[in-house]
Amino acid sequence: xxxxxxxxxxxxxxxTAVTVLLPDPASGTPxxxxxxxxxxxxxxLLHGAQSDHTAFTRFTNVERYAQKYGFAVVMPxxxxxxxxxxxxxxxxxSYLSKxxxxxxxxxxxxxxxxxxxxxxxxxxxxxxxxxxxxTCPDRFCAAASLSGSLDxxxxxxxxxxxxxxxxxxxxxxxxxxxxxxxxxxxxVCALMKKCAANPAAxxxxxx
Numbered sequence: 001x002x003x004x005x006x007x008x009x010x011x012x013x014x015x016t017a018v019t020v021l022l023p024d025p026a027s028g029t030p031x032x033x034x035x036x037x038x039x040x041x042x043x044x045l046l047h048g049a050q051s052d053h054t055a056f057t058r059f060t061n062v063e064r065y066a067q068k069y070g071f072a073v074v075m076p077x078x079x080x081x082x083x084x085x086x087x088x089x090x091x092x093x094s095y096l097s098k099x100x101x102x103x104x105x106x107x108x109x110x111x112x113x114x115x116x117x118x119x120x121x122x123x124x125x126x127x128x129x130x131x132x133x134x135t136c137p138d139r140f141c142a143a144a145s146l147s148g149s150l151d152x153x154x155x156x157x158x159x160x161x162x163x164x165x166x167x168x169x170x171x172x173x174x175x176x177x178x179x180x181x182x183x184x185x186x187x188v189c190a191l192m193k194k195c196a197a198n199p200a201a202x203x204x205x206x207x
Contacts, residue, residue: 041116046125083128087176
């Protein structure tokens with residue numbers, strides 16, 4: 001099943017879009033195929049910067065994989081937020097980590113178990129997936145970062161180069177004072193170092 005929905009997010013204080021994939025039951029009676037009892041393992045799949053929630057369904061085979069392996073996929077809209085609670089914009093991380101799973105698990109037959117929740121993404125989305133895994137290890141059992149923009153210092157260094165004024169403004173909207181980001185809440189490398197002190201509590205990570 002391919003589902004596109006819109007709902008009002010209190011964390012974002014606006015309507016937002018989500019694309020959801022659910023396995024289409026292939027057997028059973030017409031009315032019995034859609035028994036809500038199965039609770040599917042779920043991948044929260046995050047798009048990259050300058051993209052949107054439709055990217056994976058337009059450019060990958062994710063719908064076929066979801067059907068083949070029997071998992072649900074939730075693809076939220078993240079704008080250019082770097083999946084942080086923006087200094088000058090909506091609280092995307094709070095939405096992604098708290099409100100979105102609660103909403104999706106209330107509406108769709110998704111498993112609420114930690115062992116059945118996964119996060120993944122590419123570029124900016126790979127960063128968001130690791131932010132979820134490192135910040136909420138009690139709620140996600142694994143995360144994958146594909147070409148993830150994990151090095152916050154490198155992002156800020158790029159933004160300070162001549163000709164990158166638009167990128168600098170974008171990062172400033174996300175993080176605020178860029179001189180104070182290093183070592184803070186949205187510094188993924190710093191989070192990795194902090195979490196490395198207790199690796200047994202971490203989700204599985206694929207980089």
